[in-house]
Amino acid sequence: xxxxxxxxxxxxxxxxxxxxxxxxxxxxxxxxxxxxxxxxxxxxxxxxxxxxxxxxxxxxxxxxxxxxxxxxxxxxxxxxxxxxxxxxxxxxxxxxxxxxxxxxxxxxxxxxxxxxxxxxxxxxxxxxxxxxxx
Ligand SMILES: Nc1nc2c([nH]c(=O)n2[C@H]2C[C@H](O)[C@@H](COP(=O)(O)OP(=O)(O)OP(=O)(O)O)O2)c(=O)[nH]1
Numbered sequence: 001x002x003x004x005x006x007x008x009x010x011x012x013x014x015x016x017x018x019x020x021x022x023x024x025x026x027x028x029x030x031x032x033x034x035x036x037x038x039x040x041x042x043x044x045x046x047x048x049x050x051x052x053x054x055x056x057x058x059x060x061x062x063x064x065x066x067x068x069x070x071x072x073x074x075x076x077x078x079x080x081x082x083x084x085x086x087x088x089x090x091x092x093x094x095x096x097x098x099x100x101x102x103x104x105x106x107x108x109x110x111x112x113x114x115x116x117x118x119x120x121x122x123x124x125x126x127x128x129x130x131x132x133x134x
Contacts (some may be wrong), residue, residue, distance in 0.1 A: 005080030010052045011037030011121070012089040013070050013128060014096070019106035020128065022115055023059075026102050030079055033102065035115040037086055037124065048085055059101070062094030071127045075120035084120040110134035 014021040014037075023038045025031050038059050042051040049066040056064050070086040098104060107114070109132040112125045 007080050007082045008042045008048075009039060009082050009084045009120075010042060010048045010055065011039040011084055011086040011124070012052050012056050012064055012066070013037055013086050013124065014056075014064060014089045014091060015132075016091055016106070018132075019108055020112065021096060022105045022107055022112065023101040024103040024105075025118070026100060030077070031118045033116070034118045036118045036121055038096075038101065039086075049087070052087060052089070056089070059099055060094075060096040061099065062096050063092050064089040065092045070131075071124040073120060073123045077119075082120050084124070086121075086124040108134050 021038070022035050025034050025036055027033060038056060039052055040055040042048060046054070052066050053064060056062060067088040067090065070088055072083065072085040074081060074083045096104060109129045112129065117125055
């Protein structure tokens with residue numbers, strides 16, 4: 001069944017001055033308009049950390065240092081089963097610049113709940129709020 005397709009995805013929880021970068025998916029495609037942590041699919045032969053650095057370079061034109069894992073959760077969408085693993089990241093070079101996303105916002109941990117997150121991201125959002133109380 002197509003719905004059983006497994007997709008391994010990494011997401012970056014980029015923290016700068018206590019705020020977290022939140023990215024809004026574009027208006028077309030899967031999960032259109034929903035908020036996510038920038039990142040994408042792990043390619044064959046890549047570690048999750050390598051995939052994340054590559055995706056952030058491609059999507060936001062900046063370089064991150066990948067730190068500790070935040071969460072790893074599995075969510076079944078109609079297009080497949082996404083395993084989303086998120087990592088705390090810090091900017092080391094460049095300034096995040098929009099290319100694929102519709103918008104970015106920098107929010108304090110307590111403000112993250114205001115956004116319409118992709119369903120797979122909810123456990124990560126809750127973990128961040130527990131790790132970084134405002
Ligand atoms: N990058 C990212 N993707 C997420 C998050 N949460 C979540 O459910 N996803 C889903 C959306 C996509 O189905 C998949 C990530 O793949 P991608 O970023 O390459 O997405 P895409 O839509 O460009 O992929 P595609 O249409 O080319 O297949 O994981 C998240 O926080 N970050």
